[in-house]
Every structure is written in C-alpha cells, then in structure tokens.
Amino acid sequence: MGVVKRISGCVATATAVKLADVDVICSYPIRPYTGIMSELARMVADGELDAEFVYGEGEHGQLSVVYGASASGARTFTGSSGVGVTYAMEVYSPISGERLPVQMAIADRTLDPPGDFGSEHTDALCCRDQGWIQGWAATPQEALDMTLMYYRIGEDPRVLLPQYACQDGYFVSHILGEVDIPEAAKVKEFLPPYKNHHVLDVRTPQIIGAQMEPKMGPGMQYQRYQAIEGSRKVIEEVHDEFGRLFGRKYNPWVEEFMTDDAEVALFIQGGHAETAKTVVRRLRNLGEKVGLVRLRTFRPFPTQQVRDALSKFKVVGTVDNSVNFGISGAAGVLLTEARTAMYGMGDKIPTVGFVAGLGGEMITHDEFYKMFMKLKEIAKAGKADKENYWLPFEL
Amino acid sequence: MSISPNEVPFAGTVPSPKTENEGMITGSWRTRRPILDTDKCTECLICWISCPDSSIKSTTAGMEFNLKYCKGCGICNEVCPVGAISLVPELDFED
Amino acid sequence: MLEEIKSLRKAPEEEYYVPGHRTCAGCGPALQYRLVAKAAGPNTIFLGPTGCMYVANTSYGCGPWAVPWIHTQITNGGAVASGIEAAYKAIIRKKKTDAEFPNIIVMAGDGGSSDIGLQALSAAFYRGHNILFIAYDNESYANTGIQTSPTTPYGAWTTFSPAGPVIPEGKKLMPKDLPKMMAHGHPELKYLATASLSYPLDLMNKVRKGLNAEGPAFLYIHAPCPKGWSFPADKTIEMGKLAVETGMFQLYELHEGQYKLTYQPKEIKPVEEYIKLQGRFSHLQPEHIQKLQQFANGRLKEVGIEVSVPAQ
Structure with missing residues (x-):
C-alpha cells in the first residue's frame, strides 16, 4: 500500500518524477510550474533522487537539453508555464520527429498580456499539434498518476512520443489535495526502464535527423501520424494496467x-x-x-x-x-x-x-x-x- | 513520387556509413582529374591531409586518388610542394 | 587520453568523416570537419546544428560520418550537447549503460555559435559540461546563399550586405570576436584555441587537447569558403594561410589561464594581399582597405604580434 499525503499538484508531479527514477532533469524558473522543479532540486540535494539536474538557460534550452539526453538513452523531465512554453516552440517538433519520449509538465499560465501569474490553457494549447501526447489533470492525484502513465505510454515501442502532462496553474499546481503515493517497487513493475533503439552510442553508430528530400517528407509525417493514432490503443492498455496495479481506474478519454x-x-x-x-x-x-x-x-x-x-x-x-x-x-x-x-x-x-x-x-x-x-x-x-x-x- | 512510410527510415535515423557514403557519390562533379607523377611524388602526405573529400590515400603502391568521390577541386595540385600532381580535363579520358 | 600527433605520418589513417557529401568542391568547412573527426577518433558523437555542415552533409537521408551524429537546431547545439553529456554521466553512474563516456563535439557554424546559437553555447560553458564546441568560421550564413553573420569581415559583400552607391563598402560593421567572448566570463572553461585548416597538425592537436580537458573546451576554426568569398576552389589552403600571414586571423590557445601564440608568421603581409584574391572584397576602395588594415593591426596587437604594416 502507498502512503496518503496532502500535497499540491507540483509536489505530486515531482513525486511521480522521483518514482519514475528520471535520469536528467532540466529546469528554468517561471511561475507557477517552478514548484515542481524546486521540489525536484530538493530531492536531488537530499539524495532522494539520483539525477543530473541541469540549470537550463531558458525554456528553449530546457527542451534542447532533454532532446539530447533522451537521444542518449536517459529518461528525462522538464516543464514550464506561460510564455516559457511558447518560447520553446522550435524544439517540440524535432523531439517528436526524432521520436524521443521526453516528458514536460505544463502548469498553465496566461501568455502576455495580461502578464499576470494566473492560469489559462492558452500556453499548452499553442503547441497542441506537434506530435505530443497531451492531457490535463484536474487534481494532484491525477497529476501524479498522469506523470507515471505518460512515461509508460510515451516510451512504449509502439508509440515513442513525448508528452505534455498539463495541470492548471495554481488551481491544481498549488492547491493541496489528498494523494495516494504508490510504493516505489510497484512503480518499478509498472514502468520498465527506458529503452530506445535509436540512441547515440558509438558502438552502434547512427545518423539521427539527417535532412530528408521532399519525397521522404510525406512518409516521415505519416510515421508520426501513425504513432499518435496508434497510441490510442496503448493509452487504453496502460490505463487498464494502472487501474489493476494501483486501484485507481480512470476512463482514459x-x-x-x-x-x-x-x-x-x-x-x-x-x-x-x-x-x-x-x-x-x-x-x-x-x-x-x-x-x-x-x-x-x-x-x-x-x-x-x-x-x-x-x-x-x-x-x-x-x-x-x-x-x-x-x-x-x-x-x-x-x-x-x-x-x-x-x-x-x-x-x-x-x-x-x-x-x-x-x-x-x-x-x-x-x-x-x-x-x-x-x-x-x-x-x-x-x-x-x-x-x-x-x-x-x-x- | 513520395516514398512509402515503411521505406522512409524510422524517425529519420539511418546507420552511419563505415568507409564511404554511397548515398552521395560525387565523382561525376569533376571536370578536371588529378594525375600523379609517381617519379616526382615524395609521399609527403600534404595532399592527403588537404583533401576535403578524403579522396586521397597513401598505399603501399604510393598515393592513390579515389575518383568515385573526388570532386576535382584541385587543392592537391595546389598544395603539392614538388609539382607531382596535374589536372587533366575529364573529356580527355574515355572512362 | 589522446596522444599528441607529432607529424603527418603519425596522424591516424582512419577517416571518420568519410567521402560522400554534397559540400562544394574545395570546401573549407568540410576539410576541417575531416581533420577534427580524424583527431577525435571512433569514441565520438558529433552534433550538427543547422548550417552548411548539416545541410550539405546530410541531404537525402544520409551522411558522411562513421560515428554517431545528431542534428540540432541552429539555436541549440550547446544545449543539446549538455543534455547528451548529462545523460551519459547519469546513465553511467546509475549503471544503465556499459558504454564509455564519449567525446561530445558540436560542429556549429559562425551563425550557430556567435549569433543565434550564442545563448546555448554560453550556457553550456557556464555549466561546465565536458564537451568540445567547435565554431567553424566561414564568415557568413553560407548555406542560405551567403548572408552576413556577426563574423563576416568589414567590407565583405554578402547578399544582405551588397555594395552600392549609398553603401560603397558593403558590410559596415566590424566582426564579433567570439573566442574573446568565450575566453572571458566562463569560469568552467578548460581549454580554448583558434585554429585554421591550413595548419592541419596544429588543428588536430588542438582538437585533442580540447577533448583531453575535463570540461568545456572551445575551438574556433577558420574555414575559407570558395563560394561565399568568391575565390577558386583550389585556393582554400592558400586563403587560410594568407589570413594568418596578413593578421586577419591569429592562431593561439588559452590553457590554464595562459595565452600562447601557437604560430607566428615570420613577416606580416599587407591585408590587401589576402583580400585581392577574393571576389567579396572586389568593390573596396583604398579607404576601406585601410580600415581593414587597421582592424588586422588591432587584432595583432591584442595577441602580442608586432605590427609591421602601417595603416593610414
């Protein structure tokens, strides 16, 4: 049995990232998602989580760092809010195009204007069609469960796609809710180690992301289309298995x-x-x-x-x-x-x-x-x- | 004509070539062919290290040009300290 | 540890940048790529930010590297390299791989390093990642058809800095000094050098020194571009030499806080000898050439080379 705690959406997400034994994390501060990163930084400093915690130079850098790390065989995590999400726009398509299952938490914030700290789904919806799995959690419990399920879905060899795990800024990210935190051993059973056959390894040299000629373009896009359409079956399977293992059964849709x-x-x-x-x-x-x-x-x-x-x-x-x-x-x-x-x-x-x-x-x-x-x-x-x-x- | 998604490399990832990239054979670009005067050549390796196309090799039989890829830029002729390399118009050759 | 290469005969025979790429005949950047790959050897991962060395090398779904290579955006070579380095550190430490820690080399153009890629480059060096970042400088955005970049020299014609009656000199600005920017203000920097493809042994040994350094190393390689500078394809090596001999480019390294000139021309030639061979400078009037001479003299003085050609 897990432990039940009253925690915020941010802490719930960070807890899931720790349970997922993530290898590389890249941070950059912007409210309100920052709470996730502060919690992860604490976990790394306290020795609760063994991960490289890289200080990104901005959101574009954050997404670029996890792109490289995921392509090297590491499980990765990053996140952002508001204008940070849109600043990284260039990198979303290369990540899904290279079929790298990085996970990004988005705790929503308005774009500018109005430039306030408030939540609005505009940020995450701006990047909705980039070949990423995307959904919203409505409670801290769901934020935790979603993080774990999304890694499993995204890393499935039939899918290999990145994921935006979204939660409303403040209303979910900063309000405490009762969260049943699963046991690490059980999570390990649910989430096997990340394996990707097209990784940067000198023992199996590969050229990743060569420029294509136009006649290869339709086929490349069709591959991503098939991946996201094919993910529907995997999304259902993973929700079923999650329900069986942890007792929380969600309708995935x-x-x-x-x-x-x-x-x-x-x-x-x-x-x-x-x-x-x-x-x-x-x-x-x-x-x-x-x-x-x-x-x-x-x-x-x-x-x-x-x-x-x-x-x-x-x-x-x-x-x-x-x-x-x-x-x-x-x-x-x-x-x-x-x-x-x-x-x-x-x-x-x-x-x-x-x-x-x-x-x-x-x-x-x-x-x-x-x-x-x-x-x-x-x-x-x-x-x-x-x-x-x-x-x-x-x- | 578009290539089928099954034939396009997965995620644009292809195995690295080992000794040459046959996806881009450039020998046909050449308008002038390097010809070596083996009597003059001292095998100093300056042409070898100066070739942008890795198309000159030092072998037991002396320096050899890889005409499959040589673009005919003429750098080898230019850097040769003893004038052992000349550039001959491709049209002078039958092959 | 990669050993010093004492002579051309001792240079590795193996090629890791193999024949078969769409770069122009006589391409300087392609030649320096080959030398870098040769010096680095098989335990290497290359990163290719968008630029000539991405586009001209990988067209049509293939590429000329015998070692792993990954594309990055023109913006983010430094950040992607940081991610690769962090990943290898983590997965080796956590025993998730039995691979050796690789040489991680970014091969960025002058745009991908001194301009749009500067933020990611600086951040990677600030953080101290164990990578080698190479800026190969062909002094323009060449892959898009020759547009001015921050390192394009004063007076050079490009399609964004054409010479005309109102702007007779073409490019009006003096170039950014990227190695100087990198040398000062990045406390984690372990090694920095400039190199030229016309001095191949020096170049290869600087690659090795950079890779041997435990931390971020920066190498700035002058790479003449026959197409962008408008000179015959067989003059690439000569152009690189003349740049050094006229003081338009200097060869030095910065190691353990000490600057060292790695090559000093016996006699400095007037810059005119360099620029008269390049079509991109053909419109320059004597007063413009004097400005370039002043620029070269200033750079020479900075690195401690005696200025022997006066500028008016």
Whole structure:
C-alpha cells in the first residue's frame, strides 16, 4: 500500500518524477510550474533522487537539453508555464520527429498580456499539434498518476512520443489535495526502464535527423501520424494496467459526471471541472437534469468517445479557458474540437461556446450556474441566439 | 513520387556509413582529374591531409586518388610542394 | 587520453568523416570537419546544428560520418550537447549503460555559435559540461546563399550586405570576436584555441587537447569558403594561410589561464594581399582597405604580434 499525503499538484508531479527514477532533469524558473522543479532540486540535494539536474538557460534550452539526453538513452523531465512554453516552440517538433519520449509538465499560465501569474490553457494549447501526447489533470492525484502513465505510454515501442502532462496553474499546481503515493517497487513493475533503439552510442553508430528530400517528407509525417493514432490503443492498455496495479481506474478519454438522463451538459477540461461539479451537484439537488463531461486526453483527441459522450444531450456547452482569437465559432479550441467530433451525427445538437476564467480568474459557481441556465434556455428554444459567450461580460 | 512510410527510415535515423557514403557519390562533379607523377611524388602526405573529400590515400603502391568521390577541386595540385600532381580535363579520358 | 600527433605520418589513417557529401568542391568547412573527426577518433558523437555542415552533409537521408551524429537546431547545439553529456554521466553512474563516456563535439557554424546559437553555447560553458564546441568560421550564413553573420569581415559583400552607391563598402560593421567572448566570463572553461585548416597538425592537436580537458573546451576554426568569398576552389589552403600571414586571423590557445601564440608568421603581409584574391572584397576602395588594415593591426596587437604594416 502507498502512503496518503496532502500535497499540491507540483509536489505530486515531482513525486511521480522521483518514482519514475528520471535520469536528467532540466529546469528554468517561471511561475507557477517552478514548484515542481524546486521540489525536484530538493530531492536531488537530499539524495532522494539520483539525477543530473541541469540549470537550463531558458525554456528553449530546457527542451534542447532533454532532446539530447533522451537521444542518449536517459529518461528525462522538464516543464514550464506561460510564455516559457511558447518560447520553446522550435524544439517540440524535432523531439517528436526524432521520436524521443521526453516528458514536460505544463502548469498553465496566461501568455502576455495580461502578464499576470494566473492560469489559462492558452500556453499548452499553442503547441497542441506537434506530435505530443497531451492531457490535463484536474487534481494532484491525477497529476501524479498522469506523470507515471505518460512515461509508460510515451516510451512504449509502439508509440515513442513525448508528452505534455498539463495541470492548471495554481488551481491544481498549488492547491493541496489528498494523494495516494504508490510504493516505489510497484512503480518499478509498472514502468520498465527506458529503452530506445535509436540512441547515440558509438558502438552502434547512427545518423539521427539527417535532412530528408521532399519525397521522404510525406512518409516521415505519416510515421508520426501513425504513432499518435496508434497510441490510442496503448493509452487504453496502460490505463487498464494502472487501474489493476494501483486501484485507481480512470476512463482514459472522458470523465462523465452525473450525465445519466442529463439534458444539458458542459464539456470542459482541467481543474475548473472540480468547481463545475459542485454546481452540477447542487443543480441536481434542485431537480435540474444537468451533467458534465471532462476531457482527460486532448491529444490524440478522442473523437469517437467524445461523440458518444456528448450525443445523448439536447444541448452541449463547451468551456474554453484559452484565447483563440479569430477561431471558427469565435470561442476556443474545445468548441471547434467538440463540434468536429459531433459533426455528421445526424441529430443536430446545438453547441455553444463559453470562454471563461481568462487571465487566471476563477470560474465561479455563479458563472457555471449561468452557463447551465443558458444551456437550459437553448434546450427549450431549440436553438441558440448566439454561438459564444465571453464571461463575465456576455452572460 | 513520395516514398512509402515503411521505406522512409524510422524517425529519420539511418546507420552511419563505415568507409564511404554511397548515398552521395560525387565523382561525376569533376571536370578536371588529378594525375600523379609517381617519379616526382615524395609521399609527403600534404595532399592527403588537404583533401576535403578524403579522396586521397597513401598505399603501399604510393598515393592513390579515389575518383568515385573526388570532386576535382584541385587543392592537391595546389598544395603539392614538388609539382607531382596535374589536372587533366575529364573529356580527355574515355572512362 | 589522446596522444599528441607529432607529424603527418603519425596522424591516424582512419577517416571518420568519410567521402560522400554534397559540400562544394574545395570546401573549407568540410576539410576541417575531416581533420577534427580524424583527431577525435571512433569514441565520438558529433552534433550538427543547422548550417552548411548539416545541410550539405546530410541531404537525402544520409551522411558522411562513421560515428554517431545528431542534428540540432541552429539555436541549440550547446544545449543539446549538455543534455547528451548529462545523460551519459547519469546513465553511467546509475549503471544503465556499459558504454564509455564519449567525446561530445558540436560542429556549429559562425551563425550557430556567435549569433543565434550564442545563448546555448554560453550556457553550456557556464555549466561546465565536458564537451568540445567547435565554431567553424566561414564568415557568413553560407548555406542560405551567403548572408552576413556577426563574423563576416568589414567590407565583405554578402547578399544582405551588397555594395552600392549609398553603401560603397558593403558590410559596415566590424566582426564579433567570439573566442574573446568565450575566453572571458566562463569560469568552467578548460581549454580554448583558434585554429585554421591550413595548419592541419596544429588543428588536430588542438582538437585533442580540447577533448583531453575535463570540461568545456572551445575551438574556433577558420574555414575559407570558395563560394561565399568568391575565390577558386583550389585556393582554400592558400586563403587560410594568407589570413594568418596578413593578421586577419591569429592562431593561439588559452590553457590554464595562459595565452600562447601557437604560430607566428615570420613577416606580416599587407591585408590587401589576402583580400585581392577574393571576389567579396572586389568593390573596396583604398579607404576601406585601410580600415581593414587597421582592424588586422588591432587584432595583432591584442595577441602580442608586432605590427609591421602601417595603416593610414
């Protein structure tokens, strides 16, 4: 049995990194993810974790260091927040292109402006299509479990892809939650040592990342496409095995909350779902048929599972905690992804986008309440008068 | 015509060549061919160390040019201290 | 420990930069690559930041290295090398591999070292990683068709610094002195040297000294570029020699806090003898040439070589 502790999302992630016996860590300070690195630095200084702790010269450097380390056969960890995530943009595609399963924790922060410390998913969503596995944890427990599962998924020889393990800044990264910390021996059983056959080793000399000619381009991209599409099966297997070994069974794709017989539902990802759940519970007590679907894995996007989950409602509202100026539907990525998933279902289910919690503002109970009331209104009218609502100004 | 994903090297990774890279044979670039006057050659190795294409070798039979890769830059002729190397137009040769 | 190479006859016969690459005929950077690989030997991993030595060597899904090689972005050679070094340290210590610690060599161009790659380079040296970082200087962004870089000399034509009626000298700025920047302010630096492909024994021995040093070593290699400088392909070695003989480039090393000139020309020639052979300087007027002479004299004075060609 593991030990149960009250720890933050940052400490939960760092604890998982230690359990994963990571070899090379590269740091650079930016709030709020810094808490993960400070905890890891302490573990290394105290002798709890044997790893090279490299002071990155910036996020671009961080991702570059783990690129080299992973290509040399080391298990690696790095992380960032906000503008740090976008500063490293150049390196994400080479990492997935070389099929190096590095892991990066992202504790979300807004980009500039507004330049505050608040959480917003915009940072991690900016780099969503680079061939990385990506998903959001809603609690510290999930942050720990996700870190372990992502290493296992990414390092699977059928996958070999890097992973963004995301958590909302502050709301998850800095708020304590009860976390069941698994035993090291059990983690060892779950997570075998990292092995990669295309590594830098003078005994088996290889040329990694040679420039290709255009006729090789489509095939190279197709390989990455096959890898991320093929990861779906591995993601399910790993979640099953994790559930068997540690007793925490997650649906890898979506978490449904009080969706039985629900007429309207919100589609959301990340820690704000926990606030929304309390509103769902209260509304249920008042006899309202409302529910919530939380997306757990964003890349690869679980099109079929989202379609199945959302098709039973009369109206779906998406909650986007990011800015996507000029996007189709004028709300955010979740709205467009949900609509794409639901397109062609035959039945027309109105979808409406809510943009909320920008700049790190809380999405309050009252705001979730207003969203559900708007969904009810649309359900009654059979159509929406507007396809998106920016909170708090438009609702 | 695009190459099938199964034939494109995995993650763009290929084994290193051992003694030559046959993926890029450059001998056909040459317009002038180095010819060695073995009587003059002292095997001082200056041409050998100066060749950007690793295309000159010292063998028991003396210095040898690797015409499969030699681009005909002419550095060997230029650095030879005894004038043992000359450059002859490729069109003068039958092969 | 890699032994000193006492003569050309004692230089290793084996090639690790093998024939078969798309570099131009007479390519200076290719020649210095070959010498570096020869000196470093089989226990070596090369890193290739984007630049000529990536593009012209690896086109079409292959490359000319008999040892492991990995591409890095033009920005991050120093950081990727740091990661490789940290990984080997960790996995050797944790007994996750039985490999020997390898020579880790970054082969960056002047852009990938003195310009966009400077941050990663400086950080790797600050952190003290046991790597050899080579900046091969062909004095321009050559792979993209010859654009000015921070090390392009004053007065040189490039496609970004063309000479015209308004700007008669072409490039107006004086070049950045990268070895000087690296020599001062990186306390972990273990070895630093400049070298030229025209002095192959000196170059190979500096590679070995850099690899023998337990920590970061920096080698700055002057590598004439027939295409970018516009001179005939067979004059590469001569151009490298003339750069040193006219004071446009100096050969020295910095080891254990001591600077040492490793080659001193018997007589310094006027810079005009060097630049008149290169098309990139063909537009220069006497007053521009005087500025270049002043530049060369300044650099010579700095390293302690007597200035014998006066500049007006």
